Amino acid sequence: MLILSVIAFAAWLAPLAVARAADACPRPEPGSAVPEARDLRSSAGVLQLDLSVHNVKEPDGSVRYCYLLEDGTPSPTLRVHQGDLLILKLRNALVDLEGGAGAPAGHDHGLAPPATDPCSSGAMNATATNLHFHGLTLPPLCHQDEVIKTSIQPQDGPFEYRFRIPADEPPGLYWYHPHIHGFSSVQVQGGASGALIVEGLERANRAVLGLPERVLVIRDQALLNPDAPPSKSEPVVPKMLIDRDGDAANNGTGFGKPAKDLSVNFVPVPYPDYPPAALRLRPGERQLWRVLNASGVTYLNLALLFQRVPQRLGIVAIDGVPVNRASTDAATIQWSEHIGVPPGGRVEFIVTGPPAGVPGLLVTRTVDTGQGGENDPNRALATVTATADAPEPAAQLPASAAPLPPPGRPWLGSVTPVRVRRLYFSEKLSDPANPNSATAFFITVDGEQPVAFDPSAGVPNIVVQQGDVEDWIIENRSAELHAFHIHQLHFLLLDWSGVPVDEPFLRDTVNVPYFNGRTLQYPSVRLRMDFRDPAIVGTFLYHCHLLEHEDGGMMGLVRVAPKARAP
Numbered sequence: 001m002l003i004l005s006v007i008a009f010a011a012w013l014a015p016l017a018v019a020r021a022a023d024a025c026p027r028p029e030p031g032s033a034v035p036e037a038r039d040l041r042s043s044a045g046v047l048q049l050d051l052s053v054h055n056v057k058e059p060d061g062s063v064r065y066c067y068l069l070e071d072g073t074p075s076p077t078l079r080v081h082q083g084d085l086l087i088l089k090l091r092n093a094l095v096d097l098e099g100g101a102g103a104p105a106g107h108d109h110g111l112a113p114p115a116t117d118p119c120s121s122g123a124m125n126a127t128a129t130n131l132h133f134h135g136l137t138l139p140p141l142c143h144q145d146e147v148i149k150t151s152i153q154p155q156d157g158p159f160e161y162r163f164r165i166p167a168d169e170p171p172g173l174y175w176y177h178p179h180i181h182g183f184s185s186v187q188v189q190g191g192a193s194g195a196l197i198v199e200g201l202e203r204a205n206r207a208v209l210g211l212p213e214r215v216l217v218i219r220d221q222a223l224l225n226p227d228a229p230p231s232k233s234e235p236v237v238p239k240m241l242i243d244r245d246g247d248a249a250n251n252g253t254g255f256g257k258p259a260k261d262l263s264v265n266f267v268p269v270p271y272p273d274y275p276p277a278a279l280r281l282r283p284g285e286r287q288l289w290r291v292l293n294a295s296g297v298t299y300l301n302l303a304l305l306f307q308r309v310p311q312r313l314g315i316v317a318i319d320g321v322p323v324n325r326a327s328t329d330a331a332t333i334q335w336s337e338h339i340g341v342p343p344g345g346r347v348e349f350i351v352t353g354p355p356a357g358v359p360g361l362l363v364t365r366t367v368d369t370g371q372g373g374e375n376d377p378n379r380a381l382a383t384v385t386a387t388a389d390a391p392e393p394a395a396q397l398p399a400s401a402a403p404l405p406p407p408g409r410p411w412l413g414s415v416t417p418v419r420v421r422r423l424y425f426s427e428k429l430s431d432p433a434n435p436n437s438a439t440a441f442f443i444t445v446d447g448e449q450p451v452a453f454d455p456s457a458g459v460p461n462i463v464v465q466q467g468d469v470e471d472w473i474i475e476n477r478s479a480e481l482h483a484f485h486i487h488q489l490h491f492l493l494l495d496w497s498g499v500p501v502d503e504p505f506l507r508d509t510v511n512v513p514y515f516n517g518r519t520l521q522y523p524s525v526r527l528r529m530d531f532r533d534p535a536i537v538g539t540f541l542y543h544c545h546l547l548e549h550e551d552g553g554m555m556g557l558v559r560v561a562p563k564a565r566a567p
């Protein structure tokens with residue numbers, strides 16, 4: 001009798017448990033209206049929140065990760081002002097989806113495994129996680145923005161991030177995501193990411209005063225229909241190959257199977273038919289769109305088409321930095337009909353809604369990632385429909401604002417660098433005789449031997465002095481694009497593939513062109529690196545922001561040494 005009731009109870013419990021697990025990270029259906037993430041705003045100078053990170057394996061085998069507030073709200077947008085205190089308690093609710101490495105020790109005995117010190121554990125396994133606040137100029141310290149040693153395990157209990165947004169942080173779009181070496185790709189492509197906005201863009205650029213604003217987070221994920229033939233509406237393309245990362249390789253046609261599916265605020269836009277998500281606004285309405293490319297490997301080349309005609313997009317910020325950062329021009333707008341955004345990059349631009357009845361379409365155009373790169377074909381992202389009764393976005397920029405004070409340090413472009421360093425991206429087959437063997441990914445200081453990043457080595461690849469400004473030339477000796485990113489600081493792009501550029505703003509992620517095997521020199525970018533801020537003293541990372549490359553070892557350590565005190 002007792003046994004029977006236990007079985008009955010278990011039978012009742014099992015489907016419930018499965019249902020609950022499957023709903024851990026719910027997602028909208030393809031073709032849905034683009035939802036807005038919940039805005040969490042600071043009040044009285046403080047933004048405090050409890051966030052948990054979850055993962056689940058779906059019945060179709062796909063893997064999802066998500067950040068949830070206590071009431072189940074996914075991936076909130078964190079809205080803070082310069083100087084605000086952010087207190088974020090992160091609870092790690094990850095489970096080991098594969099079994100094996102990462103399963104909590106002691107599970108068999110029903111005992112809670114011993115807690116580790118998340119600040120020093122450095123553990124890299126499938127259930128470890130942490131947070132990187134991409135773009136913010138924070139100290140590389142535990143509980144702030146340190147990702148090399150900080151590793152939170154499920155048994156550790158809530159882990160507190162607590163830091164102040166720098167008083168001079170440029171206003172714009174930043175983001176948060178996990179950064180455990182070897183597991184960044186699976187967690188971020190699973191959906192673990194969210195936007196963070198430093199308010200005050202209207203103080204830097206009067207052109208956005210009073211505009212309704214929309215945050216669009218573009219993520220990529222494993223193909224939902226990997227075996228489907230291309231849509232009949234597409235031209236026939238050469239047979240798809242698989243690149244060294246195991247993704248569909250660039251075929252150079254702009255069509256064919258993409259390496260990954262994309263989603264817009266979690267609304268999937270899956271291959272092969274790319275049913276677009278749906279955006280609505282009012283006819284002719286001007287809005288500020290803040291777009292984050294939270295993809296693991298997918299490059300974006302955004303365009304807004306009205307009846308197939310590309311529209312002008314008014315760029316006001318890139319990588320969280322207003323485009324007029326170097327000038328006093330209060331209403332600078334960079335107009336463009338398409339905007340490239342590498343993985344990790346952000347772009348904020350003004351759009352004007354189509355006239356009533358004119359269909360609009362937000363698309364990403366094909367990106368030539370090189371022979372060894374992923375296939376990033378042309379595809380739709382969202383329909384843009386103008387109707388008089390379209391609901392307004394939740395957020396709107398203030399209609400009046402005091403201008404931002406000018407930056408406290410001289411413009412980076414006017415500072416003479418104290419030295420020039422050369423680094424290069426390269427790749428190597430583990431078995432040179434077998435083109436399908438695993439690839440090793442490197443970023444190397446010129447003159448050194450290429451070595452995959454080893455977090456346990458603990459030895460910085462580069463040591464700089466706080467207070468210095470340096471020029472770094474980043475070469476690409478591989479046959480695919482890489483996206484150079486450095487934590488803790490922004491840089492000025494001076495030269496892109498041999499062409500001097502004059503950008504009055506800063507970036508934190510930049511695309512480095514691929515080597516086509518025909519030029520005398522490897523393609524490169526020249527970056528002016530800003531190590532002046534004393535807050536960034538310590539050790540942190542630079543790496544390729546294609547997460548399969550980063551996890552594969554394309555990462556290095558830089559130590560910013562404290563300035564020697566004058567005697």
Ligand SMILES: [Cu+2]
Pocket residue numbers: 481482483544545546549550554
């Ligand atoms: Cu890369």
